[in-house]
Amino acid sequence: MKVFNTVKDLQHHLGSIKASPKGFVPTMGALHKGHFSLIEKSLLECPLTTVSIFVNPTQFNDKNDLERYPRTPQKDLSLLSEILRTDDAVFIPPVEEVYPAGLKIENYDFGKLDKVMEGIYRPGHFNGVAQVVSRLFDIVKPDRAYFGQKDFQQLVIVRELVRKKGLPVKIIGCPIVREPDGLAMSSRNILLEPSLREKAGIIFKTLSDASEMLKDSDIPEIKEFVASTINSTPGFKLEYFEIVDENELQPVSRKNSMLEDKKYFGCIAVWAGKIRLIDNIEFRHPYSKKVH
Numbered sequence: 241m242k243v244f245n246t247v248k249d250l251q252h253h254l255g256s257i258k259a260s261p262k263g264f265v266p267t268m269g270a271l272h273k274g275h276f277s278l279i280e281k282s283l284l285e286c287p288l289t290t291v292s293i294f295v296n297p298t299q300f301n302d303k304n305d306l307e308r309y310p311r312t313p314q315k316d317l318s319l320l321s322e323i324l325r326t327d328d329a330v331f332i333p334p335v336e337e338v339y340p341a342g343l344k345i346e347n348y349d350f351g352k353l354d355k356v357m358e359g360i361y362r363p364g365h366f367n368g369v370a371q372v373v374s375r376l377f378d379i380v381k382p383d384r385a386y387f388g389q390k391d392f393q394q395l396v397i398v399r400e401l402v403r404k405k406g407l408p409v410k411i412i413g414c415p416i417v418r419e420p421d422g423l424a425m426s427s428r429n430i431l432l433e434p435s436l437r438e439k440a441g442i443i444f445k446t447l448s449d450a451s452e453m454l455k456d457s458d459i460p461e462i463k464e465f466v467a468s469t470i471n472s473t474p475g476f477k478l479e480y481f482e483i484v485d486e487n488e489l490q491p492v493s494r495k496n497s498m499l500e501d502k503k504y505f506g507c508i509a510v511w512a513g514k515i516r517l518i519d520n521i522e523f524r525h526p527y528s529k530k531v532h
């Protein structure tokens with residue numbers, strides 16, 4: 241693999257190789273199995289893959305979260321060197337390379353999509369994500385880019401960004417990778433206090449039980465179950481739980497407003513001590529016999 245810190249060197253390298261499609265996996269580092277599932281998919285599908293490692297300051301609405309965000313560049317590079325091929329690239333730039341003085345940075349409004357869930361609790365977050373993803377796409381010019389479905393709202397918003405700007409890149413969403421107890425893999429998991437990490441499987445278990453409840457219960461009852469289960473686990477506090485459709489991300493409040501031909505996801509954000517975790521699973525329409 242080749243490691244680059246500047247846009248110029250990365251572009252020189254990518255421009256010198258005739259390979260198609262070109263794959264791209266944007267990350268903020270502290271790589272785990274979730275990231276590697278994206279990278280492996282890109283390696284299978286694309287003869288040339290770029291992985292970026294950049295903790296993007298513009299997407300952190302909370303300064304403490306930015307400071308605390310795990311940074312393990314040496315370990316990341318050593319893990320990447322085990323799977324990347326000779327010409328695959330790692331882009332690990334300083335902030336000035338991504339946001340040089342004078343760069344025109346757009347502000348984005350995603351309408352309804354960023355006025356729910358993460359958009360409410362992390363104001364400005366998706367604007368920052370869109371800024372960095374758009375800038376990285378401009379630098380790397382990938383044909384395909386790989387994103388995890390754990391950040392479900394982010395994936396929908398990135399698709400909308402690509403649609404709005406007419407970018408020639410295919411966005412590929414990849415399934416959530418979980419720890420044996422069901423906890424969704426996340427760079428933030430290593431920040432969990434051991435006693436909270438031990439109990440963190442409760443998030444996935446609650447989501448799974450809630451999705452089962454859809455057969456016999458209506459949504460207010462399910463929301464009550466999720467809130468009481470999470471909030472009665474010491475150290476855990478629910479921030480939100482919503483059942484939304486996969487395209488518009490609009491929360492549904494009653495089961496009878498769910499449509500058979502749409503897919504729905506239960507999305508959750510939970511504080512485990514000082515660490516905020518998100519997760520989601522599909523909620524099958526209660527009357528749907530369709531296997532997706």
Ligand code: PAF
Pocket residue numbers: 266267268294296299369372373391394
């Ligand atoms: O999902 C992430 O790790 C980040 O939001 C991303 C897409 C790399 C942009 O900084």
